[in-house]
Amino acid sequence: MPTADAFESQRLRRDSSLDADRADLYGGLNVIAPPKHLIDPSRNFEFNPNNTMVTDPVSSDATSSYEGDSSQVTTPLSTPSTVTSSDFAFAFDIDGVLVRGGQPIPEAVQAMKYINGENPYGVKVPYVFLTNGGGKSEEERCADLSRQLEMEICPGQFICGHTPMREMAEQYNTVLVVGGEGEKCRGVAEGYGFKNVITPGDIIKTRNDTTPWRRLTDEENENSRKIDLENTQIEAIFVFADSRDWAGDQQIILDILMTVEGKLGTRSEVFNEGPPCFFSHNDVIWSTSHEHSRIGMGALKTSLEAVYNAITGKDLNTFAFGKPQMSTFTFATKLLQDWRQDSHGIDKPPSTVYFIGDTPESDIRGTNEFNNKSEIDWYSILVKTGVWQDKTIPRYPPRKICDNVYDAIKFAIEREQQKSINSGTTIQNIQKKREGLQN
Ligand SMILES: [Mg+2]
Numbered sequence: 001m002p003t004a005d006a007f008e009s010q011r012l013r014r015d016s017s018l019d020a021d022r023a024d025l026y027g028g029l030n031v032i033a034p035p036k037h038l039i040d041p042s043r044n045f046e047f048n049p050n051n052t053m054v055t056d057p058v059s060s061d062a063t064s065s066y067e068g069d070s071s072q073v074t075t076p077l078s079t080p081s082t083v084t085s086s087d088f089a090f091a092f093d094i095d096g097v098l099v100r101g102g103q104p105i106p107e108a109v110q111a112m113k114y115i116n117g118e119n120p121y122g123v124k125v126p127y128v129f130l131t132n133g134g135g136k137s138e139e140e141r142c143a144d145l146s147r148q149l150e151m152e153i154c155p156g157q158f159i160c161g162h163t164p165m166r167e168m169a170e171q172y173n174t175v176l177v178v179g180g181e182g183e184k185c186r187g188v189a190e191g192y193g194f195k196n197v198i199t200p201g202d203i204i205k206t207r208n209d210t211t212p213w214r215r216l217t218d219e220e221n222e223n224s225r226k227i228d229l230e231n232t233q234i235e236a237i238f239v240f241a242d243s244r245d246w247a248g249d250q251q252i253i254l255d256i257l258m259t260v261e262g263k264l265g266t267r268s269e270v271f272n273e274g275p276p277c278f279f280s281h282n283d284v285i286w287s288t289s290h291e292h293s294r295i296g297m298g299a300l301k302t303s304l305e306a307v308y309n310a311i312t313g314k315d316l317n318t319f320a321f322g323k324p325q326m327s328t329f330t331f332a333t334k335l336l337q338d339w340r341q342d343s344h345g346i347d348k349p350p351s352t353v354y355f356i357g358d359t360p361e362s363d364i365r366g367t368n369e370f371n372n373k374s375e376i377d378w379y380s381i382l383v384k385t386g387v388w389q390d391k392t393i394p395r396y397p398p399r400k401i402c403d404n405v406y407d408a409i410k411f412a413i414e415r416e417q418q419k420s421i422n423s424g425t426t427i428q429n430i431q432k433k434r435e436g437l438q439n
Contacts, residue, residue: 082117082124084344088352088416089336090115090127090409093323094145096358096386097405101289104148105385107406112149115409121417125409126340127157130332130355132281132297132322132362134160135180135241137188156339161280161297161322162188162240164331168278169193172235176200176256178249179297180241183223188240198234200245200252202227210255211248234262237277242297250304253277257308257316271312277304281322283362287386323357324366326373333376352377354412356405358386360394368396381408 092098098108117124129145136144138155146153162185169189174196177189189197201224204210216224234256243249257274260266268274284298301318308316322328336353340346353376357363364380371378382398383405384390394401402408 082122084124084126084346085416086340086344086346086348087350088125088354088412089340089350090125090412091130091332091336091353091355092127092405093355093357093359093363093386094129094131095133096287097356097383099145099148100287100385102148103289105404107385107404108148109150111404111406111409112151114406114413116151119410119413121413123413125413126336126344126346126350128332128336128339129153129158130323130328131159132161132283133241133286134162134280135188136184137191138163154343156335156342159328159332159335162238164321164327165189165238165240165278165280166192168236168238169195174198174233174235174262176234176237176253178237178239178253179243181244182219185240189238198227198232199224200249203229203252204248211245211251214245214248230265232264234259234264234275236262236275239277239279239297239300241280243300246300246303250300250307253304254308254311258312271314277316277318279318279320279322281362282320283322283359285387287358293387323359323362324369326366326370329366329370329374329378333374349376352379352416354379354381354408356381356383356402356408358383358388360388360396360398364394364398365396368398379412381412383408 098105098111115125115127131141134141138158138160141160142153142155142158145158169192172194175189175194175198177185177194177197177199179185180188183199186197186199200211201216201220204214204216205221205224206226206229208215237253237256239253256262256264257277258268258271259275260268260273262275279297279301282298282301283296284302285293286296288294298320301320305316305318308314333353337349340350355363355367355378357367357380360382364382367378367380371380379400380398381400381402382388382394383402385404388394400408400411402411
């Protein structure tokens with residue numbers, strides 16, 4: 001396990017070396033205009049077709065582009081203009097960072113205002129959300145988060161644990177979908193394009209001795225569908241969200257895993273012929289309103305593997321999406337690229353993405369490992385408002401620890417500002433150079 005000293009030395013070493021690399025990797029300009037169609041008509045932005053700089057001529061004299069400069073954040077102007085940084089971005093975990101127990105963390109609303117321009121530099125920074133949570137459609141989850149954070153959040157900024165499962169709808173026709181409230185995950189799966197979605201409720205309704213101690217409620221019975229147990233072949237199992245009934249859901253998943261190729265009327269003799277089983281993430285614990293972390297989907301996955309081994313003597317190979325999987329961070333990189341392009345007109349990658357999370361095992365591990373293979377500097381920040389307990393050494397050390405999300409984004413923006421000052425490319429400096437040339 002890394003020591004605090006090792007953590008600090010790693011952080012210092014990486015900071016200096018990465019800064020040097022970035023200057024070589026990414027030239028170009030620091031702030032950028034949103035596409036004209038996305039500009040608030042109440043503000044008179046001047047759009048530079050070279051996608052190099054945005055300024056607000058109403059509130060600032062800086063109306064031209066500054067080609068050839070490479071600063072990252074503007075310095076405060078006498079009357080701050082709102083500018084969007086093209087050189088860095090944020091990615092947020094949600095539970096334990098912005099929201100806890102369904103309520104916004106106190107500093108979260110303030111933090112989002114800060115990142116949207118209410119800061120001393122008048123800078124806006126593009127951002128996306130990367131949560132292992134799920135159980136609702138991306139659209140519904142964005143509506144919840146918009147309400148909690150008092151701002152508009154678009155599905156184009158949002159990845160939840162099961163979002164990558166969308167890519168598998170073409171591959172599997174008949175699937176078992178587990179977890180979440182009521183019928184919501186069936187709806188999400190059908191929205192992803194899965195053609196024949198079966199739930200544990202369907203199986204219990206068809207044969208109620210499948211789960212000896214579980215009976216469907218009237219509502220569940222109403223919503224569940226009878227199926228042909230003898231002639232149904234489950235091609236894959238997807239655990240979309242946390243199970244509300246571990247015993248019943250595990251029984252049904254185990255039954256299917258022990259079939260021959262998912263055919264419900266069969267039982268394998270070798271116990272390695274079942275369909276694949278996918279989980280939307282592997283977080284063993286997560287942060288809720290309770291003072292101690294609660295067990296989650298990763299705990300169910302661990303339990304299922306142990307029970308499968310106890311019954312069959314065979315190891316069960318399951319698959320998990322979500323953080324810390326590299327595929328999820330690759331997905332997030334693409335999402336961020338699309339979001340920056342579509343909403344801000346930025347057509348180059350950021351030099352740095354600050355990832356703010358509360359769980360060392362998923363948020364920090366994933367960010368650090370992805371950083372090792374990414375041309376973009378993925379910079380991990382751990383906050384104290386969720387799973388990780390202060391005064392313990394994180395199992396996967398972040399490059400920075402902050403009290404909360406507000407402190408984290410202030411740290412990141414100040415860090416970027418300091419880099420700009422060091423390179424002499426702040427907006428103020430650029431303005432002074434231009435004025436000198438004109439005189
Ligand atoms: Mg979290």
